[in-house]
Amino acid sequence: MTDHLELKQLSLDDDEYQDKTNTAYFNVDEIPHASELPPLNGTSDRSIFRESMCVAKQQIGSYVIGEQIGKGGFASVFKGLNTLTGDFVAIKRFDKSRISKEQLSSISTELDLLQRLKHESIVTILGQEENEHYIFIFLEFMENGSLATILNNFGTFPESLICTYVDNVLKGLAYLHSEGVIHRDIKAANILINKAGDAKLSDFGVAGEIKESDKRYSVVGTPYWMAPEVIEISGSVQVSDIWSIGCTIIELLTSTPPYFNLNPMSAMFRIVQDDKPPFPKNISNELLDFLDRCFCKNIEERATAKELLSHPWITKNRTILIHHQRNSSFKQHQQSFPSLDQISKTISVFVSTNDDSENSSHNTSRSSSFRDDDDDSKTNTIAIRPTATNHQSSSSNSPTTNKGDNLENKKAQMEISLLKLKNKELEGELKKESEKLIESEKKYKEILLSAMHYIYIVDSTMNITGGVKQTISDEVAHLRTVMRDQIEIEYFNAFPDDNMVPRFIQRRLTRDTLIHIPKKALEAQKRREKEEKKKEKKDKDKKDKDKKDKDKEKKKSPDSSIIDFSNSSSSSSSNSSSNLLSPTSNSSSNNNNSRSPMVIGKRTTSKNQINITNEINQHITNNVKLTPPTIVNNPNPYPKSP
Numbered sequence: 352m353t354d355h356l357e358l359k360q361l362s363l364d365d366d367e368y369q370d371k372t373n374t375a376y377f378n379v380d381e382i383p384h385a386s387e388l389p390p391l392n393g394t395s396d397r398s399i400f401r402e403s404m405c406v407a408k409q410q411i412g413s414y415v416i417g418e419q420i421g422k423g424g425f426a427s428v429f430k431g432l433n434t435l436t437g438d439f440v441a442i443k444r445f446d447k448s449r450i451s452k453e454q455l456s457s458i459s460t461e462l463d464l465l466q467r468l469k470h471e472s473i474v475t476i477l478g479q480e481e482n483e484h485y486i487f488i489f490l491e492f493m494e495n496g497s498l499a500t501i502l503n504n505f506g507t508f509p510e511s512l513i514c515t516y517v518d519n520v521l522k523g524l525a526y527l528h529s530e531g532v533i534h535r536d537i538k539a540a541n542i543l544i545n546k547a548g549d550a551k552l553s554d555f556g557v558a559g560e561i562k563e564s565d566k567r568y569s570v571v572g573t574p575y576w577m578a579p580e581v582i583e584i585s586g587s588v589q590v591s592d593i594w595s596i597g598c599t600i601i602e603l604l605t606s607t608p609p610y611f612n613l614n615p616m617s618a619m620f621r622i623v624q625d626d627k628p629p630f631p632k633n634i635s636n637e638l639l640d641f642l643d644r645c646f647c648k649n650i651e652e653r654a655t656a657k658e659l660l661s662h663p664w665i666t667k668n669r670t671i672l673i674h675h676q677r678n679s680s681f682k683q684h685q686q687s688f689p690s691l692d693q694i695s696k697t698i699s700v701f702v703s704t705n706d707d708s709e710n711s712s713h714n715t716s717r718s719s720s721f722r723d724d725d726d727d728s729k730t731n732t733i734a735i736r737p738t739a740t741n742h743q744s745s746s747s748n749s750p751t752t753n754k755g756d757n758l759e760n761k762k763a764q765m766e767i768s769l770l771k772l773k774n775k776e777l778e779g780e781l782k783k784e785s786e787k788l789i790e791s792e793k794k795y796k797e798i799l800l801s802a803m804h805y806i807y808i809v810d811s812t813m814n815i816t817g818g819v820k821q822t823i824s825d826e827v828a829h830l831r832t833v834m835r836d837q838i839e840i841e842y843f844n845a846f847p848d849d850n851m852v853p854r855f856i857q858r859r860l861t862r863d864t865l866i867h868i869p870k871k872a873l874e875a876q877k878r879r880e881k882e883e884k885k886k887e888k889k890d891k892d893k894k895d896k897d898k899k900d901k902d903k904e905k906k907k908s909p910d911s912s913i914i915d916f917s918n919s920s921s922s923s924s925s926n927s928s929s930n931l932l933s934p935t936s937n938s939s940s941n942n943n944n945s946r947s948p949m950v951i952g953k954r955t956t957s958k959n960q961i962n963i964t965n966e967i968n969q970h971i972t973n974n975v976k977l978t979p980p981t982i983v984n985n986p987n988p989y990p991k992s993p
């Protein structure tokens with residue numbers, strides 16, 4: 352067994368040990384300056400002083416003893432460090448000089464049991480050491496101490512939290528009991544909590560194994576948590592721990608176990624006498640039932656740990672707990688999510704790294720040191736930029752590696768740059784090619800469209816004029832149709848998605864329907880032309896004949912033509928006419944006129960025109976006021992006789 356302890360240290364009691372070792376070992380800032388200390392071996396060097404302080408540490412095997420974290424009836428408990436693994440541990444130290452032989456045997460029982468029992472709800476033993484003065488047990492470090500300490504620090508717990516702890520403890524107990532072990536000292540002080548909040552059973556000092564007989568006949572444990580059968584020395588059994596679980600629940604709910612206001616003897620008496628210990632008020636029905644099952648006087652009726660694990664109080668709370676755990680684990684994860692700031696920083700660094708490599712590809716003559724400095728000025732995060740990191744670390748360690756690394760980096764960067772350049776060239780070529788294609792396609796489309804458009808205009812012109820101006824021969828028309836079809840097919844094949852095609856085809860269809868019209872129209876036109884020419888000739892002939900007749904008539908009488916329209920004889924009409932047109936014409940003449948108004952009118956108008964012309968001429972010569980011509984106007988051609 353290795354013992355590195357200084358004899359000087361062993362002579363100190365616990366309090367003195369703590370005062371003199373803890374601060375010096377764990378808080379370097381409190382170490383006085385070397386100049387303030389008396390010289391060691393004639394030197395005041397600070398490093399020597401530190402060495403001297405380190406000698407004061409207690410090292411047991413690979414464990415270094417730290418500050419005290421607890422104290423029980425038999426042992427002091429310290430925080431320890433495993434110098435091999437870096438794990439923190441709890442070191443339970445028993446002072447040999449202060450323990451009886453009986454207690455020594457209980458320590459060995461605890462050691463044996465802990466070494467045999469391995470369960471997630473039982474504190475794990477990591478090893479043991481012994482020297483002349485102490486027995487050391489190295490235990491799994493339970494960061495949050497005992498439930499009793501937490502109860503002292505934080506006050507009583509809600510049912511749900513108690514249930515969580517009890518659930519853990521019951522699992523440990525179910526395991527212990529299945530292994531034939533009774534803990535016999537279940538209480539808040541012996542339930543330890545790790546940093547994750549898991550409860551584990553500890554302190555197996557009074558634990559006992561049921562061997563040949565079913566019961567252990569001794570009064571062990573802490574009075575207030577003791578089961579009646581243990582007090583009565585009728586023998587402790589596994590379910591005795593269940594009674595203690597009931598007492599611990601009340602302890603966690605109220606901060607004290609039942610009968611705590613009484614002295615231990617009175618309390619023990621009441622435990623045996625009373626049907627059940629008094630329950631706290633305002634607890635759930637499930638917990639009431641749970642406690643009823645724990646505080647059964649009859650051990651046969653008392654629930655086992657396994658049974659209680661499926662009690663509604665436990666199962667219901669377990670579901671709630673799982674929910675809470677999920678929530679909190681999500682929150683934990685959420686906390687570990689990078690912040691927006693971090694993300695943007697990372698992106699900016701990534702971009703800057705890429706920029707750097709791009710810059711280096713364009714300017715390979717830049718030195719790596721220049722690049723690193725430049726990087727640092729852009730962002731403080733260097734860790735994700737391998738070039739900068741490599742350069743920095745290697746420059747401080749080995750110049751040879753630094754040179755090699757830099758060369759490698761440069762080479763890699765050059766390769767990347769070359770690849771990028773090649774990619775860019777290819778990209779450019781492809782772009783040009785596709786641009787050419789697009790351009791030629793565009794041109795081709797334009798040609799086809801304008802050709803179609805031309806043909807369309809030609810056709811529509813013919814259609815609009817009703818085929819009159821269609822002067823192309825059938826041969827040319829046929830060629831045009833073939834060309835038009837070819838162009839449209841070509842267009843359709845080249846640009847199948849273009850909606851221009853259906854529009855052209857549609858127009859063409861309309862045109863094709865109209866194309867038959869000109870033929871008929873042409874025939875009709877020819878007929879019309881012929882008829883018109885015939886009519887024109889006929890009219891001309893008639894005009895010529897009329898002219899000749901008129902001339903003949905004029906030679907005979909100037910008014911012959913007018914006279915012709917009259918039913919009267921030429922002589923009488925001539926007379927009457929002169930009479931009628933005369934302003935001094937008598938009424939008898941008027942009477943005659945009234946019998947044939949149509950003829951009279953005609954004649955009158957003609958005469959009036961002559962009269963007006965004469966009057967105008969006269970007026971102009973005499974400068975006399977013009978008076979309207981007197982038109983024979985008889986409102987009543989047949990006046991009534993008086």
Ligand SMILES: Nc1ncnc2c1ncn2[C@@H]1O[C@H](COP(=O)(O)OP(=O)(O)OP(=O)(O)O)[C@@H](O)[C@H]1O
Nearest residue numbers: 421422423424425426428441490491492493497554
């Ligand atoms: N593994 C551990 N991790 C952290 N703290 C511990 C550990 N073991 C014990 N302790 C602390 O030390 C205290 C005393 O430990 P423990 O109860 O085992 O000593 P004990 O002398 O056996 O006590 P008791 O008088 O109950 O028998 C505990 O209440 C707890 O606060």
